[in-house]
Amino acid sequence: SYELTQPPSVSVSPGQTARITCSGDALPKEYASWYQQKPGQAPVRIIYKDRERPSGIPERFSGSSSGTTATLTISGVRAEDEADYYCQSADTSDSYVAFGGGTNLIVL
Amino acid sequence: QVQLQETGPGLVKSSETLSLTCAVSGDSVNTPYFWGWVRQPPGRGLEWIGSINQYGTTYYNPPLKSRVSISIDTSKNHFSLNVVSVTAADTAMYYCVRDGVRTGDSLDTWGQGTMVTVSS
Numbered sequence: 001s002y003e004l005t006q007p008p009s010v011s012v013s014p015g016q017t018a019r020i021t022c023s024g025d026a027l028p029k030e031y032a033s034w035y036q037q038k039p040g041q042a043p044v045r046i047i048y049k050d051r052e053r054p055s056g057i058p059e060r061f062s063g064s065s066s067g068t069t070a071t072l073t074i075s076g077v078r079a080e081d082e083a084d085y086y087c088q089s090a091d092t093s094d095s096y097v098a099f100g101g102g103t104n105l106i107v108l
Numbered sequence: 109q110v111q112l113q114e115t116g117p118g119l120v121k122s123s124e125t126l127s128l129t130c131a132v133s134g135d136s137v138n139t140p141y142f143w144g145w146v147r148q149p150p151g152r153g154l155e156w157i158g159s160i161n162q163y164g165t166t167y168y169n170p171p172l173k174s175r176v177s178i179s180i181d182t183s184k185n186h187f188s189l190n191v192v193s194v195t196a197a198d199t200a201m202y203y204c205v206r207d208g209v210r211t212g213d214s215l216d217t218w219g220q221g222t223m224v225t226v227s228s
Contacts, residue, residue, distance in 0.1 A: 001169070001171070031213075033214035033215070035215070042203055042218045042219065043203075043218055044218070045214055045215065048213060048214040049212065049213065049214075086154055088154075088214065088215065090209045090210075095167040095210060096156075096167070096169070096170070097144070097156040097159070097167075097169075097207070097209050097215075098156070099146075099153060099155065099156060100153075102154070
């Protein structure tokens, strides 16, 4: 199987910038996506193809990828951004979909 | 806009079979997308179970492969999940998803999820 590694939690003050990393050996070759999950709700895709943002997702959410690390950046963090964030990628040679363990974003 | 809705029993007895169906509206399952299942045990992270396309081609998460099967009914525009010999470890929220991963995309649409509890 294919593993993606995220920090369990990230803390940030309102208005600051939060960065959540995702590490995986296949990331140089495979796209990363990011999902936001608030308590009691289904995950919502917020970034795909490393840096593309679906319609309706605020511009303060952005993604990047370099080498074996993908990064989700949230600029000007708001209290409403407090949630769990999951990265996702795939090992397309095996058609295996992998999730990171999730990062709990804490807005102080 | 595509919508997904999971249905199935919320309680399954240990050693029995868990069966869920996902109804697709606003789109047809006869597309280049795959259609899949993701689960989340209480208080834990997301786990991909597997996916299927319109031709019945399936991919499964290796640790679950021996107990899981996914099927598709193009006439009813829905797809289904079976998990046999369930244990307490299968207690989770189960989500159905539209899976564009094999075309370089992502899991772009999620159902609201259905909670399944395995009882002894």
